[in-house]
Amino acid sequence: MKLTLTAALLAGSALATAATACETTLRSSDTHPDGYPTVIAVQEMGKLLEERTDGRLCIEVFPSAQLGEEKDTIEQTQFGVIDMLRVSMGPFNNIIEETQVVSLPYIFRSVDHMHKVMDGPIGDEILEAFSDHDLVGLAFYDGGSRSFYNSEKPITSMEDLAGMKFRVMQSDIFVDMVSALGANATPLPYGEVYSSIQTGVIDGAENNWPSYESSGHFEVAKYYTLDEHLIVPEVLVMSKSTWDGLSAEDQEIVRQAAKDSVPMMRELWAEREKESEAKVIEAGAEVVTDIDKTPFIEAMKPVYEKHVTSDTLKDLVERIQATE
Numbered sequence: 508m509k510l511t512l513t514a515a516l517l518a519g520s521a522l523a524t525a526a527t528a529c530e531t532t533l534r535s536s537d538t539h540p541d542g543y544p545t546v547i548a549v550q551e552m553g554k555l556l557e558e559r560t561d562g563r564l565c566i567e568v569f570p571s572a573q574l575g576e577e578k579d580t581i582e583q584t585q586f587g588v589i590d591m592l593r594v595s596m597g598p599f600n601n602i603i604e605e606t607q608v609v610s611l612p613y614i615f616r617s618v619d620h621m622h623k624v625m626d627g628p629i630g631d632e633i634l635e636a637f638s639d640h641d642l643v644g645l646a647f648y649d650g651g652s653r654s655f656y657n658s659e660k661p662i663t664s665m666e667d668l669a670g671m672k673f674r675v676m677q678s679d680i681f682v683d684m685v686s687a688l689g690a691n692a693t694p695l696p697y698g699e700v701y702s703s704i705q706t707g708v709i710d711g712a713e714n715n716w717p718s719y720e721s722s723g724h725f726e727v728a729k730y731y732t733l734d735e736h737l738i739v740p741e742v743l744v745m746s747k748s749t750w751d752g753l754s755a756e757d758q759e760i761v762r763q764a765a766k767d768s769v770p771m772m773r774e775l776w777a778e779r780e781k782e783s784e785a786k787v788i789e790a791g792a793e794v795v796t797d798i799d800k801t802p803f804i805e806a807m808k809p810v811y812e813k814h815v816t817s818d819t820l821k822d823l824v825e826r827i828q829a830t831e
């Protein structure tokens with residue numbers, strides 16, 4: 508039997524939790540359900556923390572948006588009500604300017620390009636930007652690439668999107684991105700997407716394979732078009748007030764444990780992308796893979812013109828594009 512990395516880690520974590528008694532348990536929020544790569548990665552980071560601090564620090568992950576939708580949990584983490592948060596960079600766009608650069612459509616040529624950028628000095632600068640907003644940026648996780656899906660028809664060209672209504676994450680860039688493609692955007696919390704498609708309030712949304720699958724959106728929106736307009740990394744942050752309560756030594760251990768969870772997360776992600784794709788296709792999703800992205804990329808010029816106006820963003824865009 509082939510035991511996947513996910514299954515192996517889940518089996519291990521059940522044993523580990525049973526034996527734990529921690530001095531301080533950090534509460535970490537995630538919108539995704541148990542077993543999702545981001546949730547497992549933070550649980551694994553918690554195990555590293557527990558080992559490396561001799562039980563001074565552990566992490567408990569609250570999955571499935573138990574602590575709230577992303578926009579609210581960002582605020583709660585800034586206020587120190589939640590200690591840690593794994594979230595998409597998208598919902599940070601209206602708060603932290605530097606995060607906007609990774610939300611620009613087609614800014615990354617590929618996931619490899621995104622890794623190169625986020626693993627280097629540009630990624631460090633973006634993590635650093637969180638510290639002006641009562642947060643500490645710890646690490647970036649994978650979020651694959653995002654594509655459109657809908658309940659109405661297969662989208663085979665940009666023209667097919669005309670007049671359709673899509674949910675986007677709560678960020679002005681995504682609203683303008685959808686408008687530039689000739690469609691209408693409705694910013695909504697993630698948890699409202701399923702019922703909004705089901706009741707016809709929107710025609711569809713956009714996301715990566717694992718989210719499209721785990722949210723069940725494929726059940727109500729079976730047409731998925733691989734236009735891959737966004738590659739938005741995920742970020743793991745800690746509340747500044749929690750951080751300030753840690754010793755310098757523990758801060759360093761936290762930072763390192765977060766970084767050490769990244770390679771494992773990427774492996775889990777790659778595995779899950781394939782599993783999710785296979786699962787939705789098996790369940791009847793119709794996938795359009797043969798799509799000419801050139802018109803989509805060209806249509807994004809006004810989005811860049813409107814949003815990339817400050818020196819900070821212009822410089823980041825230039826350096827990202829120059830990263831080989």
Ligand code: BDP
Nearest residue numbers: 538577594595676697715718
């Ligand atoms: C998923 C991200 C999650 C976002 C969600 C969304 O992992 O953080 O909440 O998309 O579209 O891919 O809101």
